[in-house]
Amino acid sequence: MKSREAIFANIRKSLRVSNDDRLRHETVAARIEQHPRNLIPARGQKPDRERLELFLEMVESAKASIVLLETKDDIPAEVAAYLRSKNLPQSIRHGDDERLSLIPWAKERTLEVTKGASDGAQLASVSYSFGAVAESGTLVMVSGADNPTTLNFLPDHHLVVVDERDIAGDYESVWDRIRVSFGANKMPRAVNWITGPSRSGDIEQTHLLGAHGPRSLHVLVVRNS
Amino acid sequence: MSEQATAAVTKKPIRVGLFATCLVDLMRPRIGFATAKLLEDAGCVVEVPAQTCCGQPAFNSGDRETARDLAAQAIEAFASYDYVVLPSGSCAGQVIVHYPELFAGNAVWEPRAKALAAKTFELTAFLSDVLKAMPAARFEGSVTYHDSCSGLRELGIKAQPRKLLAKVEGLTLVEMKDPDVCCGFGGTFCVKYADVSNKIVEKKTASIAASGAGTLLAGDLGCLMNMAGKLFREGKPVRVRHIAEVLAGMSDEPAIGEPER
Amino acid sequence: MTQAVNSPQFNQNARKALDDSYLQKALARSEKGFIERRKAAVEKLPEYDALRDSARDLKDHILAHLDLYLEAYEKNVIASGGHVHWAANAEEANEIILNICQRLNAKSVAKGKSMISEETGLNTYLEARGIKPIETDLGEYIIQLRGETPSHLIAPALHVTKEQIEADFRRAHTDLPPERNLDEPTSLLAEARAMLRDKFLSAEVGITGANFLIAETGSSVIVTNEGNGDLTQTLAKAHIVISSIEKVVPTREDAATFLRLLARTASGTDLSVYTTFSTGARREGDPDGPLEYHVVLLDNGRSNMLGGKFQEMLRCIRCGACMNHCPVFHAVGGHAYGWVYPGPMGAVLTPSLVGVEKGGQLPNASTFCGRCEEVCPVRIPLPKLMRNWREREFERHLQPASVRYGLGIWAMFAKRPVLYRRATALAMKLLRLLGGKGRLRSLPLASGWTRHRDFPAPQGETFQTLWKKRDASR
Numbered sequence: 001m002k003s004r005e006a007i008f009a010n011i012r013k014s015l016r017v018s019n020d021d022r023l024r025h026e027t028v029a030a031r032i033e034q035h036p037r038n039l040i041p042a043r044g045q046k047p048d049r050e051r052l053e054l055f056l057e058m059v060e061s062a063k064a065s066i067v068l069l070e071t072k073d074d075i076p077a078e079v080a081a082y083l084r085s086k087n088l089p090q091s092i093r094h095g096d097d098e099r100l101s102l103i104p105w106a107k108e109r110t111l112e113v114t115k116g117a118s119d120g121a122q123l124a125s126v127s128y129s130f131g132a133v134a135e136s137g138t139l140v141m142v143s144g145a146d147n148p149t150t151l152n153f154l155p156d157h158h159l160v161v162v163d164e165r166d167i168a169g170d171y172e173s174v175w176d177r178i179r180v181s182f183g184a185n186k187m188p189r190a191v192n193w194i195t196g197p198s199r200s201g202d203i204e205q206t207h208l209l210g211a212h213g214p215r216s217l218h219v220l221v222v223r224n225s
Numbered sequence: 226m227s228e229q230a231t232a233a234v235t236k237k238p239i240r241v242g243l244f245a246t247c248l249v250d251l252m253r254p255r256i257g258f259a260t261a262k263l264l265e266d267a268g269c270v271v272e273v274p275a276q277t278c279c280g281q282p283a284f285n286s287g288d289r290e291t292a293r294d295l296a297a298q299a300i301e302a303f304a305s306y307d308y309v310v311l312p313s314g315s316c317a318g319q320v321i322v323h324y325p326e327l328f329a330g331n332a333v334w335e336p337r338a339k340a341l342a343a344k345t346f347e348l349t350a351f352l353s354d355v356l357k358a359m360p361a362a363r364f365e366g367s368v369t370y371h372d373s374c375s376g377l378r379e380l381g382i383k384a385q386p387r388k389l390l391a392k393v394e395g396l397t398l399v400e401m402k403d404p405d406v407c408c409g410f411g412g413t414f415c416v417k418y419a420d421v422s423n424k425i426v427e428k429k430t431a432s433i434a435a436s437g438a439g440t441l442l443a444g445d446l447g448c449l450m451n452m453a454g455k456l457f458r459e460g461k462p463v464r465v466r467h468i469a470e471v472l473a474g475m476s477d478e479p480a481i482g483e484p485e486r
Numbered sequence: 487m488t489q490a491v492n493s494p495q496f497n498q499n500a501r502k503a504l505d506d507s508y509l510q511k512a513l514a515r516s517e518k519g520f521i522e523r524r525k526a527a528v529e530k531l532p533e534y535d536a537l538r539d540s541a542r543d544l545k546d547h548i549l550a551h552l553d554l555y556l557e558a559y560e561k562n563v564i565a566s567g568g569h570v571h572w573a574a575n576a577e578e579a580n581e582i583i584l585n586i587c588q589r590l591n592a593k594s595v596a597k598g599k600s601m602i603s604e605e606t607g608l609n610t611y612l613e614a615r616g617i618k619p620i621e622t623d624l625g626e627y628i629i630q631l632r633g634e635t636p637s638h639l640i641a642p643a644l645h646v647t648k649e650q651i652e653a654d655f656r657r658a659h660t661d662l663p664p665e666r667n668l669d670e671p672t673s674l675l676a677e678a679r680a681m682l683r684d685k686f687l688s689a690e691v692g693i694t695g696a697n698f699l700i701a702e703t704g705s706s707v708i709v710t711n712e713g714n715g716d717l718t719q720t721l722a723k724a725h726i727v728i729s730s731i732e733k734v735v736p737t738r739e740d741a742a743t744f745l746r747l748l749a750r751t752a753s754g755t756d757l758s759v760y761t762t763f764s765t766g767a768r769r770e771g772d773p774d775g776p777l778e779y780h781v782v783l784l785d786n787g788r789s790n791m792l793g794g795k796f797q798e799m800l801r802c803i804r805c806g807a808c809m810n811h812c813p814v815f816h817a818v819g820g821h822a823y824g825w826v827y828p829g830p831m832g833a834v835l836t837p838s839l840v841g842v843e844k845g846g847q848l849p850n851a852s853t854f855c856g857r858c859e860e861v862c863p864v865r866i867p868l869p870k871l872m873r874n875w876r877e878r879e880f881e882r883h884l885q886p887a888s889v890r891y892g893l894g895i896w897a898m899f900a901k902r903p904v905l906y907r908r909a910t911a912l913a914m915k916l917l918r919l920l921g922g923k924g925r926l927r928s929l930p931l932a933s934g935w936t937r938h939r940d941f942p943a944p945q946g947e948t949f950q951t952l953w954k955k956r957d958a959s960r
Binding site: 019117152153 | 512515516519520531532533536537540544550551552553554555556557558562566572573574578622623624625628641642643644647648651671672674675678679682683686687701702703704705711712713714716717720721731736737738739740742743745746753755756757758759760761762763764765766767768769771772773774775783785789790791792793794
């Protein structure tokens with residue numbers, strides 16, 4: 001506690017301010033409460049159809065793959081086909097998200113579906129994203145039993161379902177949705193923005209995919225959810 | 226003001242105070258004469274008041290007091306001219322950007338520093354932007370142009386020298402790789418950190434040689450001496466001149482580092 | 487200050503670096519990539535410069551209200567179940583972290599990339615007390631195996647070639663079969679991934695840095711491309727964030743503004759692959775996540791920088807663009823700077839944190855070319871701040887006597903135009919006699935110049951003398 005007081009005292013001394021300055025307190029409280037938006041690039045500010053196109057383009061430029069599906073019923077076949085194309089066993093793991101549980105996985109007879117967090121033994125996981133941002137092709141994942149964070153990082157292949165209506169133009173719009181879902185100044189334990197598969201440039205600045213997280217990221221956009 | 230009076234005023238030739246810079250004054254007067262010729266050809270009256278140095282070496286060495294004294298000296302010396310022109314982006318930057326900064330808050334000197342800054346120009350910027358002059362010169366051969374850092378980043382000089390060179394008959398401009406990267410001069414830096422400076426200028430002379438140009442031009446004598454000195458030491462046959470020499474048609478005189486005839 | 491300071495030996499360090507052929511090869515390779523990638527990313531975003539202005543203004547606002555944003559941040563960390571620890575200096579920060587590790591009986595800690603932990607010398611400290619820190623960022627892991635420190639903010643192993651990495655892996659990974667081919671970066675990456683996976687899963691504590699702290703929610707933010715920092719903090723029993731106090735931002739919207747600038751400027755991508763916002767520990771019903779969440783907030787001299795000549799340096803978001811565009815950094819690499827922070831940002835920050843007596847060489851080792859300021863995403867006037875340090879040195883008579891003396895003599899003449907004209911006219915004539923061939927190969931007082939280049943001789947008479955003659959003849 002001694003250091004805490006010393007640090008605050010020194011900050012105020014250096015800034016030549018007193019802790020009683022009401023205006024300063026009000027300025028800070030207002031900024032936090034009103035969380036004004038700063039400059040938002042025009043890139044993502046597009047009508048629905050073009051925003052979706054931008055999202056597709058940005059996801060691909062981030063070296064992930066992406067498909068458009070008409071309904072959720074198309075998901076099992078797409079997942080099975082993806083696993084086959086990568087020579088992977090027909091096995092996936094997902095969390096408790098009801099939207100994932102309601103998918104007719106049984107349509108793919110050979111597909112094994114397990115539930116829960118990852119312990120590192122799974123090769124492929126499926127998550128449902130809270131939202132997405134067209135501006136940069138970013139998926140926004142929130143932690144919890146529905147979509148455990150480990151599923152985002154440990155399996156070699158991460159498949160992410162996103163509803164088309166949840167694709168926003170910018171990050172700020174997703175923050176507003178998080179405020180609605182979790183409370184004004186609240187956050188889920190982890191919010192993971194994911195833009196492409198894991199990569200590293202640490203060996204001679206050569207960009208290589210699959211450093212510690214997934215080697216590939218496959219995005220499934222559901223148009224009518 | 227009556228129409229005649231306006232005409233009389235506009236006809237009055239522009240009086241330019243030439244701030245040669247200490248390097249040009251001491252090392253290579255012909256750059257000063259080239260500058261004067263370009264200004265006179267464009268109809269200006271050129272005067273050279275008693276002068277020493279703009280104070281940049283002191284300023285960059287942390288000696289603000291000396292920098293301020295020299296700034297005040299220059300402000301006095303050049304106060305009466307319509308314009309002040311320097312054949313150097315870095316010294317012009319000192320006057321335009323840093324003089325007002327040196328006297329910030331000083332009721333007497335800050336306005337005077339700002340007034341000087343407002344009428345001070347680097348040579349190519351003055352020719353191109355203010356006088357809109359197009360010197361008529363000839364030069365046979367290819368040149369490459371190095372953008373000196375202060376002129377480029379403090380004053381935004383990039384297009385002006387190229388625009389002027391484009392009008393020189395017979396001259397071909399070939400851009401080197403990274404013309405806007407520092408040559409390693411940096412004033413006292415090149416002596417205090419000689420080995421680092423050497424590494425930087427080595428890269429620069431490699432780019433210059435790779436361009437294939439027969440002549441290297443720039444707008445700052447410090448950088449030019451650094452690059453010329455390295456080109457000579459490496460035996461690279463590229464001649465080095467200040468851009469003013471070429472624009473003023475003085476390319477038949479010895480280049481930097483060549484013996485006087 | 488735990489990390490030793492070797493900055494006064496900049497010139498010797500630089501000489502060594504210039505003679506290191508591996509390093510020179512590595513530097514030559516990295517230079518182009520960083521610059522071109524940033525340029526391409528910036529050109530694709532028309533609002534980039536306007537974003538820089540707004541980020542600069544925002545940082546200035548934050549720094550002017552730093553005490554209050556820190557209080558709000560602390561309150562919200564606690565409200566979300568986390569713990570906040572305040573450390574005035576490096577020793578305190580290390581001690582706080584050690585106590586948490588010891589309480590949890592930690593044998594090993596997984597570490598995400600953190601420059602603040604470099605500043606406190608955390609790895610050495612923990613190791614000396616029986617706790618094994620494991621760097622998980624690939625670059626950090628490589629230099630940990632080599633017993634080195636990072637040479638760049640975002641590319642810590644910039645100075646290492648792939649042949650050197652292969653040799654390091656063969657030395658450290660003792661069960662690696664000699665016939666395994668590690669010629670290619672991809673095979674080196676696969677080897678590191680396999681090695682580190684086990685370490686992630688077995689470490690009791692995960693330590694990460696923070697790119698930003700959000701006052702509104704009490705969240706810490708990290709950006710990674712590998713996913714290592716994210717695994718580090720998700721898999722361990724406790725997640726410890728070590729951060730300096732100036733990383734706080736007011737809101738999530740403000741974090742978004744800085745994030746739009748950070749990756750573009752640093753690595754030329756719109757965003758890093760992973761941007762992770764962490765708020766508190768595992769919650770009820772969570773199947774994963776750390777059981778404890780701690781934040782260690784380090785001052786270490788930063789509060790002294792507020793309100794003064796170096797406050798603008800606290801705007802820095804550690805993108806590395808200044809060093810990526812610095813001719814001096816390209817020549818000598820990061821280690822020559824002799825402490826944690828290299829390049830132009832290090833040249834300003836190091837003397838602020840370790841004192842100008844130890845860090846004073848660094849702000850002098852710049853040509854003032856201004857390219858760093860030109861690319862800084864928060865518009866820090868780095869040359870001006872370096873010049874401020876030179877002024878501080880001059881005021882305190884810290885420069886070498888020869889420099890001071892030389893400058894003094896020159897100033898004495900420059901302030902007296904008549905004397906100056908006479909003295910220089912004579913001196914130039916003399917120098918001209920010496921350099922009759924147009925140039926000199928050696929000059930006694932400027933051996934730094936003539937060691938590497940010829941010195942073009944003066945024309946002879948000075949411009950002012952000749953101009954007077956011209957005037958007289960008219």
